[in-house]
Amino acid sequence: MNNSENNSDKIFSDDTHLIQSFADLNNLKQSIGRLAITGAKGVYVTDSEGKRYFDGMGGLWCVNIGHGNADVIAAVTRQLETLDYFSTFFEFTHPVAAELARKLATLAPDRLNHVYFSNSGSVANDTAIRILHHYNNLRGHPKKKKILSRVNAYHGSTYLAIAMTTPVFSQGWDAARDLVHHIRCPKREPDEMNLSDADFIDILAEDMEQAISKIGAENIACFIAEPIMGACGVIIPPEGYHKRMLDLVHAHDIKYISDEVITAFGRLGHMFASKEVFGIEPDIITTAKGLTSGYQPLAATILSDEIFDVISQDGAAFLHGMTYSGHPAACACALANIAVMEREAIPEQVRKTGKLFEAGIKSLADLDLVKEARASHFMAAVEFNRPSGAPDNINIGQLVGDAARARGLIVRPITDAIVLSPPLILSKDQIVEIHQILHDAINAVAQSQFMLESSHV
Structure with missing residues (x-):
């Protein structure tokens, strides 16, 4: 590229080098209409x-x-001037990651007190599954690995997360589908519109029961669910749905993951929606997006005390890690973002x-x-x-x-x-x-x- 072409409009609006997410790349090759x-x-x-x-x-x-918040930008700048980067691997830590973990533990439901940081919702969900698989190995249940997700779910686009996501987002692409079984989502069919919420929830619960019976509870690690399903069209469950599903899976020793990548940090009027809006205390909450309001890439997988106690037992090394887990600037961003939300x-x-x-x-x-x-x-x-x-x-x-x-x-x-x-x-x-x-x-x-x-x- 010569210097005459090196201007911001040209780079962004007519860029043949950038691969864009979830785009028709062939159409983009033919067009400069981005x-x-x-x-x-x-x-x-x-x-x-x-x-x-x-x-x-x-x-x-x-x-x-909102965009351009001066307090958050200043917090990220100060952190980069103080400590731009150091890892949270091995015996190393840094104060801002520890402070953010403490803050999230105070905001999350009572039993969820342990936080692993990553850089996207997809990785937060992958992390939750990987931890649960390790948890079940340590408990002596090595077959307990299958995942219950839902039709119309969106849990990310990594190799595992896209398998938990509804197949419409991965047509023609491979994924770890052998691990995942999709049950019904809480969207009514045309002939169910006149059903009461209780009757509709009964139908959804029966679908869940049939899936558990078919797969075998001894083979199922978890059920993962967004409190409100986002990417496939904002599917809002009937009141009592999540409580019924949580009680059902817990009766079969199956963990409940609440994917709050979208719903946390104010979008539904609370810092976390699982307990305050939907009345449940899941075993794991995953979150990202509103955690930093998008100013920095950061995600969190928040574990219950019971899960943490098992994976932190003597001899159980935590062999999971991301270079940017707990990145200082991203953690400082999240703390400032939460402070803005609380102050305002x-x-x-x-x-x-x-x-x-x-x-x-x-x-x-x-x-x-x-x-x-x-x-x-x-x-x-x-x-x-x-x-x-x-x-x-x-x-x-x-x-x-x-x-x-x-x-x-x-x-x-x-x-x-x-x-x-x-x-x-x-x-x-x-x-x-x-x-x-x-x-x-x-x-x-x-x-x-x-x-x-x-x-x-």
């Missing part, structure tokens, strides 16, 4: 042409305190403003194009009706996403739906503005020539 985000502040991001957008994705479910009472605010956001999303269900609008606080999805004559390659979610972007809002399209997970600091006026943009974008797609023609095919 949206280049070059700046951010508060709840907004700015592209390379200077246009400003609401960050309706919160980066990727993660920028909880962001989770408490979310219990109010999040309910306004939720209500506005649900009101979109009145529009003809909308099949269902699902939301809990600042997690939301809008699913669309598909015209009977629409070609298979037409993505209604993408059409609505494009219309929203043109109006100044970035959302995440997923086939015939869109997902939103904005920063948690939205004002009431900003919430109203986002709802109006969505309303206008959905109506614009509904009235587009393509939709009108498809509906008459």
